[in-house]
Amino acid sequence: MGRVRSQNNRFLQDTFMKSTAENNYYFSYQLIDQLIKQGVQDFFLAPGSRSTPLVLAVANHFEARSHIHFDERGLAFYALGCAKASKKPVALIVTSGTAVGNLLPAVMEAKHDFVPLILLTADRPPELRDCGANQSCNQVNIFGSYVNWQIDLPCADELSSIKSLSTTIAQAVYYAQGPVHLNCMFREPLSSAHKSPEPLSSIHYTRACLIPSSFIIEQYASLLKEHTNGIIIATATSPVDPVVALAEKLHWPIFPDILSPLRALNHPLIISHFDLILKTHPCSFEAVVQIGERFVSKVLLQTLEKSPPKLYLQVLEGPHRFDPTHIINHRMQSDIPSFCQMLCLKLATSQISSHLPLWQTRQLQTAKKLSDYFMKQTTLSEPAMAHLLGQKNSALFLGNSMPIRDANCYPSVVSGPVFANRGLSGIDGNIATACGIAIGTQKHTLALLGDLSFLHDVNSLALVAKCPYPCTLIVINNQGGGIFSFLPLDQPKTIKEIFFATTHEVSFSSAAKLFSLPYYAPQDLASLKNLLQQDPHSCIIELMTNREKNLLDHRQIEELLSEMFSSLKQKESTLSL
Incomplete structure (x- = not known):
């Protein structure tokens, strides 16, 4: 010293x-x-x-x-x-x-x-x-x-x-x-060549976990026992095993966010198609336990806001408020695994109510209907692309706007970790973020981006070109902001196109050439599947789609599911929702 x-x-x-x-x-x-x-x-x-x-x-x-x-x-x-x-x-x-x-x-x-x-x-x-x-x-x-x-x-x-x-x-x-x-x-001269000094000793902080008291746990156990029509919302920060154990105790379905690790779990309580089910078959809930901060699904958010549950408990590890609809009536700051484990000890295993089998039936029927629909598709479409992504064993980065919404709505089997920039949900820096995820996971990363997100961050193709782990960029080029086709903008088409969609006629082949990246432009789903089955390598895959057709594709899928649920409605009416 x-x-x-x-x-x-x-x-x-x-x-x-x-x-x-x-x-x-x-x-x-x-x-x-x-x-x-x-x-x-x-x-x-x-x-x-x-x-x-x-x-x-x-x-x-x-x-x-x-x-x-x-x-x-x-x-x-x-x-x-x-x-x-x-x-x-x-x-x-x-x-x-x-x-x-x-x-x-x-x-x-x-x-x-x-x-x-x-x-x-x-x-x-x-x-x-x-x-x-x-x-x-x-x-x-x-x-x-x-x-x-x-x-x-x-x-x-x-x-x-x-x-x-x-x-x-x-x-x-x-x-x-x-x-x-x-x-x-720093003052000048800034530096000179010399031997590195002997390092200093270091200081270490220890961060403690917040563990709830037995009294608090007993209170929540008592509240939860009063409800059978409940769900668990699993967000990106939800730990897998503790949340599943809690759901098994309550016999409640789990609605996993697209960024949640529970999305990849093959378990009968996982309802991965909840977004599309709620969109075509409105429901309400007596109780909700939300594990973690935010979730992507706007449909779920609107469902809960329209018919607030009697009990809405949010468990999160930080002190910050994540309640945009202001309907959460219980918020618990705690170490999440500890909370779930302690709560499970206080809960007797609930009887299976009619609520759970109904949701399991809806999940199976929706999965089958989507599978049948996409099996028949041969042309490129944005829903089909989102449904296809889960078949790749890689880290997945989803751009904001339509890519993450489609992946949430039309999920397939997700085998790797899923990431997105949902703090503020911007469309800038997406290519660079995907490259950083490849570095952080040390594995192949597949990124699904919109064309405007791609244009925002073209500079970062230099990172893709030199990334030590393969980074495959799939860019959906619909010549503008596709999400604005779905918004209720009561304006003339010319206003929508110029001021909102920001239409363009850019093709990204020249960008690939500029940064010496392989470029592909598949014309159908079969060609795209073949590309994704090749050995992973950094490249740009450009998918040309049409915004108006994309809107029709989404509506067609929703109509198919609405018809399916209408036929099931009579059967479900004999059971208690």
Whole structure:
């Protein structure tokens, strides 16, 4: 400890020009080393001058994994995807000025989806702030409320104690249940070649779990026993085994969100077609237990809002409110596995009511009707594409707008993890996020994107071209925003096309050529299936569809199911719903 302090004092007291470069590197290396000691392995860097000390520290640290991209906006989504998939904090390093501002869209998404991003932004020293210095702006508090914690670190030669860096980094990682921001000031000369210093010792925080009391568990067990017509909504953060055990105790069906790991489970309580069933066969529920934060299905949200359940219990691990319809009447903040396990111990196994067999019948009938329908299809359609995706054993990234809605509505058997940017549900940065997911999962990633999402992030095709794990991009090109065909816009067609659909005539073959990526344009479903059965490789698969026909395809499927449920209605009327 004494040797580290004396070494620190030597750096702090040296006033020669060389000492500034040494101080910058010493500070940066210790910062990177402390992040690694706290579990950060992946560092995402964009080129820049002011960030040179941080970049060299990453380059010279044998435990750091570096990922480089020229576009800070895409870089941030690249890091977001990796952190989302690996469930570990990652670090971004960018230079000063607009490079920092370009991180904001991904930071906003990370904040709302609790993705751990550590932002290391290089900055000018105090004497170059607010004086018109080149590439200088106010970076302090630049992300506002979108970061969980932030600090404006002094220049390396002004640190009162280098040891404070250990506690600062530990604090940053502790708060990284979302983005945190470390603004790092550097004076010139920025760095020079020299030996890396002896690392500092590290500080470790321990995060405790919230365990409910037996009294609280008994209260909820008593409430749940009063209801038989109930469902469990499993969101993206729902643990599989505890939720299934609770459903088996209650004999309630599970409605798994498209992003929930329970979607891949082959279990008689899983109702994967709930979205389409509710759309064509409206229902109501006495009780709901929602495990986790948000879910994708707007149909389910509207169903619950139209006929609020008597008991609506939400169990989640954080303190944040996820209740857009304001109908949740019980909210429990707890470690979810512990809550489910403790509740199961207090619950006697319920008798199977008529409610569960009805939902199981609806699930089987819907699955068969969809299977029969899609088996007959030969032409490309957006519902058929979504139904086909589950047959691929890969990580799956779903773009916002229509892709994730179709995947939720027309699911097949999902065999791998499913991801999407649902914090703020933007269509930007989707290609970069998919590449980050490939890095985070270390496996082939299949991404289904709309054409406007693709256009938003064309720069990130450079990441696809060099991704160490195959990243297959399937882009649905319907010449504009297909989702606007489904919205009740009482406007002339020309207004819809120009101001909402933002129509275009772009084909993506040239984009593939620009980044030396294989390109395919299958003309029918058989050709597409053959492509997806090939050895995974990074490529672009462009599917040309028609927005008007897509609307008709969706309506045709809904009409088929409505007819089916009408024929079953008489049989179901003899049972209690």
